[in-house]
Amino acid sequence: MNIRIQVQGFSLTPSISARVHQRFNKALERFADELVDVDVFLKDINGPKGGNDKLALARVRLRFRPPVMVETSRDDLYVAIDQTARRMRRAVKRSLRRNQQLLRNGSRRLRQARALPAS
Numbered sequence: 001m002n003i004r005i006q007v008q009g010f011s012l013t014p015s016i017s018a019r020v021h022q023r024f025n026k027a028l029e030r031f032a033d034e035l036v037d038v039d040v041f042l043k044d045i046n047g048p049k050g051g052n053d054k055l056a057l058a059r060v061r062l063r064f065r066p067p068v069m070v071e072t073s074r075d076d077l078y079v080a081i082d083q084t085a086r087r088m089r090r091a092v093k094r095s096l097r098r099n100q101q102l103l104r105n106g107s108r109r110l111r112q113a114r115a116l117p118a119s
């Protein structure tokens with residue numbers, strides 16, 4: 001799985017990079033065959049002002065489907081990374097399930113249309 005990390009407002013440390021790779025690999029490993037790549041953007045929104053100012057935004061590109069994006073803002077960057085990874089797992093699962101339902105319903109309708117007598 002190819003995970004790219006971009007940061008803004010602070011420097012990317014090895015511990016932050018390891019946390020992102022660990023959490024997103026664990027969250028998305030079961031969908032690895034369907035993933036093209038994962039982009040994670042980390043940003044310090046308010047600088048030294050404080051508050052909920054650490055933003056973690058993730059974008060996953062899936063094969064033959066639109067990309068899935070999840071964004072989380074927290075005061076602790078590690079918490080934001082963890083929650084974004086968990087939310088991304090649910091969002092990818094939901095996207096893949098929705099696509100399977102559409103395929104199933106479409107093939108059912110196609111079979112029904114073929115079974116109709118010609119008028």
